Each structure stands twice: as C-alpha cells, then as structure tokens.
Amino acid sequence: MTSAADTRTGPYLELFAGRGAGGPVGARRQQAIERFEAAGFPGSRDEEWRQTNLGPILRARPVAASGRALGDGGALPFLYPDCDSMVFVNGRYAPAASSPPEGVTAFSLADPAGAGSELLAEHLGASVDGRASCSADAGVHPFAALNTALFEDGVALGIPAGTALERPIQVLWLSAPSADAAAGDNGAPASMEVSFPRLLVVAAENSQASVIETFAAADPAAGGYFVCPAAEFVCGAGSVVRHTRLQADAAGAFHIGFQHARLDRAAAFDSSSLAFGGALVRNDTVALLDGEGADCTLDGLYVLDGSQFTGNHMRVEHRQPHTTSHQLYKGVLDGQARSVFNGRIYVHQAAQKTDAKQTNRNLLLSKAALANSNPQLEIFADDVRCTHGSTIGRLDEDALFYLRARGIGFEEAHGMLVHAFAREVTDKATFEPLRRDLEARLFASLNGGRSNGQGG
Numbered sequence: 226m227t228s229a230a231d232t233r234t235g236p237y238l239e240l241f242a243g244r245g246a247g248g249p250v251g252a253r254r255q256q257a258i259e260r261f262e263a264a265g266f267p268g269s270r271d272e273e274w275r276q277t278n279l280g281p282i283l284r285a286r287p288v289a290a291s292g293r294a295l296g297d298g299g300a301l302p303f304l305y306p307d308c309d310s311m312v313f314v315n316g317r318y319a320p321a322a323s324s325p326p327e328g329v330t331a332f333s334l335a336d337p338a339g340a341g342s343e344l345l346a347e348h349l350g351a352s353v354d355g356r357a358s359c360s361a362d363a364g365v366h367p368f369a370a371l372n373t374a375l376f377e378d379g380v381a382l383g384i385p386a387g388t389a390l391e392r393p394i395q396v397l398w399l400s401a402p403s404a405d406a407a408a409g410d411n412g413a414p415a416s417m418e419v420s421f422p423r424l425l426v427v428a429a430e431n432s433q434a435s436v437i438e439t440f441a442a443a444d445p446a447a448g449g450y451f452v453c454p455a456a457e458f459v460c461g462a463g464s465v466v467r468h469t470r471l472q473a474d475a476a477g478a479f480h481i482g483f484q485h486a487r488l489d490r491a492a493a494f495d496s497s498s499l500a501f502g503g504a505l506v507r508n509d510t511v512a513l514l515d516g517e518g519a520d521c522t523l524d525g526l527y528v529l530d531g532s533q534f535t536g537n538h539m540r541v542e543h544r545q546p547h548t549t550s551h552q553l554y555k556g557v558l559d560g561q562a563r564s565v566f567n568g569r570i571y572v573h574q575a576a577q578k579t580d581a582k583q584t585n586r587n588l589l590l591s592k593a594a595l596a597n598s599n600p601q602l603e604i605f606a607d608d609v610r611c612t613h614g615s616t617i618g619r620l621d622e623d624a625l626f627y628l629r630a631r632g633i634g635f636e637e638a639h640g641m642l643v644h645a646f647a648r649e650v651t652d653k654a655t656f657e658p659l660r661r662d663l664e665a666r667l668f669a670s671l672n673g674g675r676s677n678g679q680g681g
Contacts, residue, residue, distance in 0.1 A: 233283040234265055240289060240419075241374050253350035257373035260355040264365035273357070273364075276565045276597060277507055277536050282451060282479050289377075290315035290420040290450070291403040295322065295443060303397055303441050305658040310395045314443075315402075316420030317378045326394050329434075330383030334376070334423060344383050349425050352485040353455045357509075366509060369483035372421045372455035379423025382436065386429035386461070393435040393656050398422045400474065401443035402450045417449045417479070424456040428464040428492075435467040437659060442475035442502070449504070451479040458485070460492035462516060468496040469659060473666065474503040476531075481507045490516030490545075497653055498525040500535050501666050507536040514541070514548040514576075525554040526650040528670040529562035529594075536565035543576035543606075550580075555650055556587040557643060557671075558594035569601040570611060577606050583613040588620065588646050640671050 241258045266283060267274035293315060300312045300322040309326035311333075312319045318333035325331045332339040339345065355370030380396055402418045428434055440452060452474060460466050466486075474480050480503045486494045500506050512521045527535040541550045556564045566585040587596035598615035620642050628638035647667055654660035 234262060236287050237371055237375070238262060240287065244375065244377070250345060250350045253354055254374050257350070257355040257370040260365045261367055261370035261374065264367060264370075266367050273538065273567070278505070278534070281449075281505065282481075285449065285451075286416040287419040287451065288416050290400075290418040292317065293401050293403055295319065295399070295401060299443060300397060300399060303399060303439055305393070305395055305437070305656070305662070307658065308393050308395045308437070308656075310397060311380050312397045312399065313378065313380070313422060314399050315418070316376070316398070316422050318380075326390065326392070328388065329385065329390065330381065331394070332381055333378055334381060335378040339381060342381070344381055344425070344427055348427055348457065348459055349381065352457050352459075352487060353483060366483060368453050368481045369455055369509070372423060372453050372483065376421040376423040376455070379425070381425045382427070382434070384426075384428045384432040384434045384464070387431050388429075389433040390435065393437050393659075395437040395439060396424060398438065398440045398452065398454065399443055400441070400447065400450055400452060400478065402447050417451050419451040419453060422452065422454040424454070426457070426466065427459045428461055428466050430461040431463040432461065433465040435656065436469075437656070438468070438470045440472045440474055440480065442478065445475050445502075447475040447477070449477045449479065450475070452482075454482045456482075456484045458487070458494060460486065460488045460494050462490040462492060464489075465493045466495070468494070469654065470496065470498045470508075471663070472498070472500045472502060472506060472508075474506075476502060476504065478503045479505045482509070484508065484510045485513075486511070486521065487513045487515055488519035488521060491518040492516060493520045495522040496524070497650065498523075498537070499650070499663060500525070500527040501670055503533065503535075505534050507538070510537070510539045512539075512541045512550065514543050514550065515545060517545045517547050519545065519548045521550040523550070523552045524650050524653060526556070526647055527554075527564060528557045528647065528667060529564060530559045530670065531562065532560065533562045534564070537567070538565075539568040541570050541581070543570070543572045543579045543581065545575060546577045546579070548576060548579055550582070552583040553650070554585045555647060556585075556596055557590065557647055558587065558596055559590040561591075561593045563595045563597075565597045566615070567599045568613070569603065570613065572602075572604040572606050572609055572611065574605045577608045579606060579609040579611065581609070581611040585615040586646075587615075587617045588643065589617065590620070590643070640668075643671055644668070
C-alpha cells in the first residue's frame, strides 16, 4: 500500500539524479535507489515504524549539505588526545583536521586513489544495501537505502591480519549547516541540509581495533538538519572490534542511522551506542553471527529531556552454534521525552548452544515521560539459553530518603541515583579521554545543560 508520505520521495530521487550511480559500487547504488523508490517511506501502518514520527523530516525539503569549511582548530574541541582521527564536515573529508592511522588501510571514499580498492569492491554496500535485515526476503529500510544511494563521502578502514592497533581511531562526523533552517508548517523546517556519512570497517583475521564514531554539531544551537549515516563492520575470524557511537547532535537535529556487523568464526564485536542530542533520533542495528564461537555485545544509553525522541531497533541473528550475544540498553527520560526499544534475537535452527541475553531498563524522571520497550525472542533451535526482559520505573524513594537522611540535599541525592543507574554503560569505556567525555555529557544532561565535548 502506498502511503501519503511516499509523495515526499521525489526530492531524494532528485538528489540521486544529480549524483548518478557511478563509482566502484555503482550497481549497488542503483539497486538501493530502486528499492527506495519502490517501497517509499513507511507509514503509520508499518509496525516497525509506527512509533517513529517521520513527519518533521518528510515535511522539509532536503538539500545537499553545504561545503562549508571550518576555521583553524574548529574540530579540536571534539577530538580526543592520544587518538588517530579522520574528520568529516557535513559528510565530506577534512584532511587538514585529520590525523589518519598508520599501518592500516584508511582513506576517504571520495579519494580517487581508493576508488579501485578491492576493499570497496568486495564489501562496500554488500551488507547495507537497503534491506531492513540480513534475510533475503526482508523489507526495505528506506534510510539505509538512501545512504547507500546518496553517500558522497565516508571512510574505509582495513585492519591487516594479525595487527593489533594500540591507539583508537576516532571518526568525527561534524555537522555545520550554513544557516538555521527557515521555519515551516507545524514546527518542521521548510528545508534542511542532509548528509549521508558512510563507514566501512574490515577487520582481517586475528586483528584488533577500536573505533570511536562521534556525531556532533559545530554549533549546538544550529537549526534543523538531518544526518542519515550507515556503517558496515566485517569482523574476520578471531578478530576483536570495539566500537563506540556517540550521538551528540544539536538539539533541533534529526538523526536516523543504520549499522550492520557480520562476525566470522570466534570473532568478537563490542559496540556501545550513546545518545545525548537531537530532536528525533533512531538507530537500527543488525548483527549477524555467521561463524561458530562468535561473540557480540550491544550496549546503549539514551538520556532525554524536553520533547526529545530516541528509538533503538535491533536484530541479532545467531546462525552458527556456540555463539553468544548480550544486549543492555538503559534510558533516562525527563520532561515529555519518549523512547522506543525494539530488540529481536533470532536463533536459527543450526545455532545450537546459543547463549543470548537482552535487557532494557528505563528510568522515568517525570510523569509525562514515556518509554516503550519490546524485547523479542525467535528461537528455532532446541539447545539454547536465551533470556530477555525490560523494566520501566522511577527513582527508588527509599534510596532517596536514605541519602537525604545523611545530610545530602535533594538535587544532589537525585543526581547521584540517576548517575549510578546510567554509569554501568559509560564505565565500559576503557579509553580514558572518552570515558571522561561521556561522564561530562551525562552530568551536563542531568543538570539541564549540554557539554560541547571533551568534558567542557
């Protein structure tokens, strides 16, 4: 059934017509835009999207993000010390602000020198091709399709076999819209700049790497803009990939991302997603455990206030025996904020001895905040250990009374309890500059303010 929202596909198709389907993955781009055109945007009857209000995005006319360059040092407040970095402004590589890693394959997707790379030919767009999941009969994820069709630049990282990187690699996606979007109907901008960041990480056999993605705004007060990223992780046999995704866009921004990870035999993929900014944020994550002994950890934290909305949608597929997955997502909601957690663990018949656990916990700080949680299990094997659960509640009044009885003021006691609830996820960061930044952002959010990065 065609929805009314489908009439808004035209401007995105025009963007594709302006860019064409050339390059090393031209055929995959063409397939993606055809999938998008055929499916259109989801409507209110689409179960996977009915709780995500796309109205503000679809009412605005998308325009390509400007080629605005930052001044000297414009990216420094967002970069971590003791870390290699690749910086992108409005989706385009900024080599002057970057310090690419050595000893690995690392290049901008717009760099002609990398256009003929086997890395791109084999992997770019092979997993994130517009489909909603790993299954051949899966529906279309419109925004994954748009990214594959429309990405202008991005980064490809190839970690050689047996290489263990000592320094993390930070990929900074910095949004710097040229001007605040003009106001339109119903609070939506009349037009908005849109960028399509793309990340490809290929970790060869027995390699180890840590990748930090940071999504931020050069001006936290910037008007509405739209970031539509996609990331592909290919984890070879015995590899270990640690990934942190920090989403700290401007308060009026829209952010819809798609992430896919494929794990080979005995590979380990550990990804943490932390959301602090944006008016409407949605992250879709697919993990395919395609090798015996693969291990996947997906953790997340979202801290929301005002009228913010964040949705986390996950699908973890266990396809081989002796695979393990763990998910822990925590939410802190204040004001009139809303969240959606929709997680699915799918255990194929061949995946005997699977060990999977999925947990979602939400802390509501106001009566108007609303959290929706829907953990799911689909199991077709008979020798597994799978659990799931969710909780939605408020602060423990007894714990609050206990702290106040010892001379701690209400605000301080309240903050201590909320911080204790959330830090289980932030404490996972072993890279000290990242951990300090996450702590600062958490405190700033709980105190009604915003951190600009680096604990500032």
